[in-house]
Amino acid sequence: MSTNNEKRKTYYESIIKQGYSRRDFMKFSTYMAAFMGLESSMVGQIAQSLENTPRMPVIWEHYQECTCCSESFIRSDHPIVADIILDRISLDYTLTLMAASGHQAEAAKQETMKKYKGEYILCVEGSIPLGDDGNYCCIAGKTAKESFLEAAEGAKAIIAWGSCASNGCVQAAKPNPTEATPIHKIVKNKPIIRVPGCPPIGEVMAGVIVHVVAFGRLPELDRLGRPKAFYAKRVHDSCYRRPYYDAGLFAETFDDKNAKDGYCLYKLGCKGPMTYNSCGTIKWNNGVSYPIQSGHGCIGCSEANFWDNGPFYERATKVPGLTEEGLADDIGKVAAGVLAGGLAVHAVAANISKRKELMSRINRGKSNEKNIDS
Amino acid sequence: METRNFKRVMVWELPVRIFHWINVLAIIVLTVTGFLIANPPALLSSAEATNLHTFGIIRFIHFTAAYIFFFVMILRVYWAFNGNQFASWRAFWPFSKKNWNNFWHVLKIDIFLLNEEKRNVKNISIGHNSVATLSYLVMFFIALIQIATGFALYADMSGWWLPKLFSWVIPIFGGDFMVRTIHHISMWLFIFFSMVHIYLVFYHDYIEGRGEVSSMFGGFKFVSETRLKKAAKFHDKEIEEK
Numbered sequence: 335m336s337t338n339n340e341k342r343k344t345y346y347e348s349i350i351k352q353g354y355s356r357r358d359f360m361k362f363s364t365y366m367a368a369f370m371g372l373e374s375s376m377v378g379q380i381a382q383s384l385e386n387t388p389r390m391p392v393i394w395e396h397y398q399e400c401t402c403c404s405e406s407f408i409r410s411d412h413p414i415v416a417d418i419i420l421d422r423i424s425l426d427y428t429l430t431l432m433a434a435s436g437h438q439a440e441a442a443k444q445e446t447m448k449k450y451k452g453e454y455i456l457c458v459e460g461s462i463p464l465g466d467d468g469n470y471c472c473i474a475g476k477t478a479k480e481s482f483l484e485a486a487e488g489a490k491a492i493i494a495w496g497s498c499a500s501n502g503c504v505q506a507a508k509p510n511p512t513e514a515t516p517i518h519k520i521v522k523n524k525p526i527i528r529v530p531g532c533p534p535i536g537e538v539m540a541g542v543i544v545h546v547v548a549f550g551r552l553p554e555l556d557r558l559g560r561p562k563a564f565y566a567k568r569v570h571d572s573c574y575r576r577p578y579y580d581a582g583l584f585a586e587t588f589d590d591k592n593a594k595d596g597y598c599l600y601k602l603g604c605k606g607p608m609t610y611n612s613c614g615t616i617k618w619n620n621g622v623s624y625p626i627q628s629g630h631g632c633i634g635c636s637e638a639n640f641w642d643n644g645p646f647y648e649r650a651t652k653v654p655g656l657t658e659e660g661l662a663d664d665i666g667k668v669a670a671g672v673l674a675g676g677l678a679v680h681a682v683a684a685n686i687s688k689r690k691e692l693m694s695r696i697n698r699g700k701s702n703e704k705n706i707d708s
Numbered sequence: 709m710e711t712r713n714f715k716r717v718m719v720w721e722l723p724v725r726i727f728h729w730i731n732v733l734a735i736i737v738l739t740v741t742g743f744l745i746a747n748p749p750a751l752l753s754s755a756e757a758t759n760l761h762t763f764g765i766i767r768f769i770h771f772t773a774a775y776i777f778f779f780v781m782i783l784r785v786y787w788a789f790n791g792n793q794f795a796s797w798r799a800f801w802p803f804s805k806k807n808w809n810n811f812w813h814v815l816k817i818d819i820f821l822l823n824e825e826k827r828n829v830k831n832i833s834i835g836h837n838s839v840a841t842l843s844y845l846v847m848f849f850i851a852l853i854q855i856a857t858g859f860a861l862y863a864d865m866s867g868w869w870l871p872k873l874f875s876w877v878i879p880i881f882g883g884d885f886m887v888r889t890i891h892h893i894s895m896w897l898f899i900f901f902s903m904v905h906i907y908l909v910f911y912h913d914y915i916e917g918r919g920e921v922s923s924m925f926g927g928f929k930f931v932s933e934t935r936l937k938k939a940a941k942f943h944d945k946e947i948e949e950k
């Protein structure tokens with residue numbers, strides 16, 4: 335952890351000082367460019383700006399979360415990500431990884447906020463509880479909301495790490511007792527990058543932060559504020575089981591032959607077709623695998639309200655606002671049955687109530703039939 | 709015994725009928741394929757995925773039918789400004805005294821099955837009655853919801869600008885999950901509507917015997933001569949004689 339008094343080194347200087355070679359550095363730049371989906375001519379640009387820009391001050395806040403985002407980040411593929419960007423050099427404040435603690439830590443944060451007002455990046459991991467005056471999550475005597483608003487005030491941009499900060503995640507699932515709230519609902523006047531996922535892929539996190547520090551601006555975002563480079567496609571669009579899906583070959587249970595043969599997990603509740611993420615291409619644990627490859631359907635962890643949107647292991651549509659049993663098709667079938675019954679009753683009632691009218695028409699028709707002439 | 713002369717009236721012009729029947733087909737196809745997509749049946753095949761494209765074909769049919777559904781609806785909206793009085797948007801305008809009088813009348817006589825003391829021929833709608841127009845307006849908006857949610861879900865798979873026009877829908881609901889749920893539930897509303905719609909058409913034909921069913925094929929209804937202008941009688945003859 336750096337002290338705030340020394341002159342800010344460039345990323346390159348920090349990397350070299352850590353004992354990496356220039357070759358490692360160039361490999362790292364290439365690697366990041368690839369993840370960000372940039373063309374190879376951009377590698378030079380990344381390297382150049384990492385060489386010349388002094389490192390950006392970063393404050394990393396933890397609120398209602400499980401730290402899986404940090405865990406994911408420090409396990410990302412390239413060692414430089416964890417070593418340089420995250421823990422040793424770049425972070426001015428992060429509860430989990432910093433050496434300082436208590437008053438010392440808070441002092442470091444205050445100093446960064448003052449000294450680099452308008453320059454630092456605020457990373458937020460976790461949602462912010464608004465219920466009961468925010469008392470469900472307090473750090474250093476302040477509620478999460480106070481602490482967040484204070485840090486957001488002077489931030490250049492905010493990165494919402496993970497589904498907690500982006501969507502509220504599990505603690506915002508119904509009935510959301512603490513009123514866990516994603517950060518974009520609390521601060522509106524700052525650029526916010528949402529990087530959802532529970533956790534987001536480490537390489538994605540690295541890609542986002544390197545983009546910000548290397549180019550000094552936000553990556554291209556989609557309408558939900560997610561970086562397009564990583565969230566433009568559904569998991570389903572890059573899933574290696576997709577040919578089975580298109581063929582209509584599905585695993586019916588987790589232990590049938592189809593599952594063993596690697597058929598599509600759609601009928602076992604895979605949410606890949608509705609989930610925007612890079613799991614199918616970047617994968618997890620240094621590209622080893624991802625849930626579907628390991629035989630488990632996608633649960634849609636990077637989508638808003640994924641906890642409340644139907645069962646994980648079934649293809650069913652839940653009616654929002656109803657309890658466990660509220661599956662749209664069941665309700666629909668019952669309603670259609672009731673409706674059909676109602677129509678049958680109406681038909682009988684019509685025959686009874688309108689019998690005079692009917693009979694008169696029928697009689698007229700019959701007598702006319704008798705009188706047909708030609 | 710009363711006798712009446714009936715006159716042939718073109719009520720549903722060809723574009724209206726084309727819209728109606730293509731729409732029927734599209735809704736049936738969309739619903740069936742929609743159910744299959746929502747919950748595909750187990751395929752009894754030992755073929756390799758390379759040689760099969762079953763689900764892809766079902767989806768293709770769904771998307772094609774969706775485009776057809778969309779385009780006939782545009783045709784119908786166009787015709788609401790160019791068609792006859794029964795097709796016109798004015799026939800659907802709910803905010804008039806006449807409309808609500810008819811509405812209560814239909815509710816009393818056809819839904820709650822009361823009998824009238826004195827029958828007024830003017831209460832018999834030649835085109836849509838007011839309850840029907842209201843239900844079509846509601847269905848029109850549900851159809852818009854289906855189109856918007858459907859194309860929004862489809863947009864990311866498409867390179868065409870038309871589906872992409874609807875990609876703003878997803879962020880409103882925070883993601884595909886909610887959009888898909890709305891799409892699925894709205895489909896049930898189409899099913900409920902169809903049940904009631906078909907029943908009431910049969911009901912009118914059965915009770916009133918005015919050719920409600922066949923009018924949607926041939927376009928004609930037969931209207932009591934007393935409801936036409938006097939001059940029309942002769943005019944009609946002239947045409948027939950020619």
Ligand code: SF4
Nearest residue numbers: 570573598599604606
């Ligand atoms: S396993 Fe899931 S993501 Fe993969 S093809 Fe099947 S439904 Fe799509």
